[in-house]
Amino acid sequence: MLSLLIRLLRGNRDFATLIICALLSAIALSLPPTAKTVVSTIMSAPIIRPVKRVATAADGLTRIRSENARLRRLVMELVEEKAALVSLRHENERLRELTSFIVGFAEEERFDLLPATVIGMPGGRIIEGLEIDAGAASGVEPGMPVIVPDGLVGKISRTTEGRSLVEPLTSASSAVAVTIERTRVRGIVRPRYGGTSELLDWQMDYVPARSDIRAGDRVITSGLGGLYPAGLIVGDVTSVDEGPLTMTVHVDIAAILPAIEQVFVLKGLVAPSPERDAMIQALLRELLTKDALSASSEETPSEETPSDLSDRGDP
Amino acid sequence: MRIRAFALLCAGALILDAALAPEIEILGARPDFLVLALVYGGLGIGVSISIIAGFLMGLMVDSELPEYLGLNALALSITAFVSASVLDRLVKSQVLVQCSVIFGATLLRDTIFYTIYYRGNLDIFGHFVLRYSLVGAGYTVAIGLLIHVIARLANWRAITGAPRR
Numbered sequence: 001m002l003s004l005l006i007r008l009l010r011g012n013r014d015f016a017t018l019i020i021c022a023l024l025s026a027i028a029l030s031l032p033p034t035a036k037t038v039v040s041t042i043m044s045a046p047i048i049r050p051v052k053r054v055a056t057a058a059d060g061l062t063r064i065r066s067e068n069a070r071l072r073r074l075v076m077e078l079v080e081e082k083a084a085l086v087s088l089r090h091e092n093e094r095l096r097e098l099t100s101f102i103v104g105f106a107e108e109e110r111f112d113l114l115p116a117t118v119i120g121m122p123g124g125r126i127i128e129g130l131e132i133d134a135g136a137a138s139g140v141e142p143g144m145p146v147i148v149p150d151g152l153v154g155k156i157s158r159t160t161e162g163r164s165l166v167e168p169l170t171s172a173s174s175a176v177a178v179t180i181e182r183t184r185v186r187g188i189v190r191p192r193y194g195g196t197s198e199l200l201d202w203q204m205d206y207v208p209a210r211s212d213i214r215a216g217d218r219v220i221t222s223g224l225g226g227l228y229p230a231g232l233i234v235g236d237v238t239s240v241d242e243g244p245l246t247m248t249v250h251v252d253i254a255a256i257l258p259a260i261e262q263v264f265v266l267k268g269l270v271a272p273s274p275e276r277d278a279m280i281q282a283l284l285r286e287l288l289t290k291d292a293l294s295a296s297s298e299e300t301p302s303e304e305t306p307s308d309l310s311d312r313g314d315p
Numbered sequence: 316m317r318i319r320a321f322a323l324l325c326a327g328a329l330i331l332d333a334a335l336a337p338e339i340e341i342l343g344a345r346p347d348f349l350v351l352a353l354v355y356g357g358l359g360i361g362v363s364i365s366i367i368a369g370f371l372m373g374l375m376v377d378s379e380l381p382e383y384l385g386l387n388a389l390a391l392s393i394t395a396f397v398s399a400s401v402l403d404r405l406v407k408s409q410v411l412v413q414c415s416v417i418f419g420a421t422l423l424r425d426t427i428f429y430t431i432y433y434r435g436n437l438d439i440f441g442h443f444v445l446r447y448s449l450v451g452a453g454y455t456v457a458i459g460l461l462i463h464v465i466a467r468l469a470n471w472r473a474i475t476g477a478p479r480r
Contacts, residue, residue: 013363014361014362014363014366014396014399014400015396017362017363017366017367017396018366018392018393018396021366021367021369021370021388021389021392022389022392022393024370024385024388025370025373025385025386025388025389025392026385026389027385028374028377028384028385028388029383029384029385029386029389031384031385033381033382036381036382036384037381039374039378039381039384040377040378040379040381040384041378042378043374043375043377043378044375044378044379046375047326047329047330047333047375048329048333048375048376048378048379051329051330051333051334052333052334052379054334055333055334055337058334
């Protein structure tokens with residue numbers, strides 16, 4: 001049998017090679033584990049191991065690159081999100097100020113305040129008017145005072161169904177009966193224009209000489225003339241020029257017209273209502289509580305999340 | 316084909332098998348670059364050398380799985396023997412013959428490997444052959460066809476069997 005196999009192998013070189021290789025494979029398969037490990041280490045050294053190492057490194061590089069791209073996208077998204085949050089925070093603060101003002105103002109004066117948004121500013125270098133999105137349909141009428149939390153803005157000059165035009169204090173024909181809050185000295189505030197129709201400042205006229213007025217005094221509406229109710233902030237005294245008979249008082253207007261986005265139209269006094277008073281009191285309490293909370297959170301600095309911002313309670 | 320060129324071809328096949336094949340797998344099936352090297356290399360090198368090449372390449376592949384050291388060596392030796400012997404008896408330059416041999420050789424290698432690896436468990440063996448081997452054999456044939464087209468364009472006589480100019 002063996003001699004027959006040897007004769008067969010002698011006659012067929014290819015078959016003999018196969019038998020030898022198959023035998024070697026069988027021997028390799030039956031080697032003890034330690035010997036297999038040694039042979040494997042020897043056999044993988046020339047080609048497989050270096051190739052695997054390079055392939056692993058390339059794979060890692062690809063993974064790092066894709067991770068890098070993903071992180072870049074994430075950073076961009078976070079930057080956009082942060083910008084949106086900052087914008088929301090500013091809007092929130094502005095609305096909170098407005099709400100605080102409207103609640104406080106209405107509680108003290110019992111005025112009916114109609115909020116409106118500025119939708120246009122006709123005019124060039126000098127703002128000739130403010131266009132707001134509240135008109136006759138909302139009960140707005142010409143002559144009604146327009147205010148912001150900082151102070152008086154002007155009065156309604158024209159109305160249409162859905163819009164109104166506000167004549168601001170910069171208007172050449174503007175004249176407001178005012179008084180100095182500290183000393184109750186009265187006068188009229190008007191804008192003063194230069195030779196080239198350039199607005200120089202506001203001046204308080206008809207003030208008797210040697211009146212007790214000094215820079216920094218608060219100027220408020222006097223209520224004389226019936227156009228503006230008494231007590232609205234107009235601005236502050238910047239300087240005083242003494243004359244022989246009268247004084248010239250220079251006033252800085254409190255409301256900065258180009259920066260105004262939201263205004264309130266003073267529609268008149270409202271009848272006393274216990275429900276309205278209760279609602280205002282509740283709103284005030286809520287605002288005070290949230291102010292106290294936000295003050296305490298500012299003392300302990302922490303990262304703000306979108307939920308934190310929304311929890312502040314937009315008005 | 317000279318032995319040195321055949322050795323380079325086998326080394327290239329090992330590199331492709333280790334580095335490229337995992338990246339281009341389709342439905343879990345990979346092209347068998349080692350079988351391609353044995354079939355195309357075996358066209359002009361002879362059966363015996365093909366068997367030895369298959370054995371050595373198999374041992375190198377087995378070094379990744381020391382527990383079954385010798386299994387791929389055995390499978391590739393037999394595959395090399397069968398494919399080279401079949402091609403010796405057929406018109407080996409015909410593309411259909413080459414594709415058939417590649418397909419059969421890939422299946423044969425997987426059959427030997429899985430039969431021993433799963434110790435004759437027919438259920439698992441059948442699953443692997445149907446799920447991976449058939450797709451892998453088709454994939455390998457597609458790569459083989461691509462090589463044949465390139466060989467025709469580059470006028471590699473060993474593969475295309477074109478007469479000398």
